[in-house]
Amino acid sequence: QVQLVESGGGLVQPGGSSRLSCAVSGSSFSIDDMGWYRQAPGMERELVATITTDGGYTRYADSVKGRFTISRDNKKNTVYLQMNSLKPQDTAVYYCYVVMSDVPAGIFGMDYWGEGTLVTVSS
Numbered sequence: 724q725v726q727l728v729e730s731g732g733g734l735v736q737p738g739g740s741s742r743l744s745c746a747v748s749g750s751s752f753s754i755d756d757m758g759w760y761r762q763a764p765g766m767e768r769e770l771v772a773t774i775t776t777d778g779g780y781t782r783y784a785d786s787v788k789g790r791f792t793i794s795r796d797n798k799k800n801t802v803y804l805q806m807n808s809l810k811p812q813d814t815a816v817y818y819c820y821v822v823m824s825d826v827p828a829g830i831f832g833m834d835y836w837g838e839g840t841l842v843t844v845s846s
Contacts, residue, residue, distance in 0.1 A: 725750045727837035729819055731804075734843045740807045745819030745837055747800040752823040752833065757795055757802035761815035762839075771817070772804060787813075809844045816841050 731743035758773035772783045772793035792805040816839040824831040
């Protein structure tokens with residue numbers, strides 16, 4: 724059973740930094756794209772950042788460009804989100820996701836989600 728375990732987050736002061744981690748376990752499926760979404764109170768879930776399998780391509784929401792950096796460690800099956808210059812509007816529950824494939828079975832594009840971790844930016 725695929726498990727995504729997120730860590731990091733918590734209360735951060737405006738202008739501060741925090742790093743989120745998400746470790747994937749419990750499956751022999753190959754991991755393709757990885758990324759992060761977030762959902763603020765009363766808002767829809769929005770894409771924050773994604774990264775391709777080899778880390779060669781990343782994409783960011785305009786609101787976090789230049790402040791957030793996504794990376795991954797394929798040996799650890801882990802994706803990270805380094806968040807700098809945090810703003811109160813970054814307050815949200817952050818969800819990691821992965822796209823996985825069962826190559827021998829010819830099944831591709833399976834999405835899995837973490838349970839979310841709350842990041843609160845406040846003084």
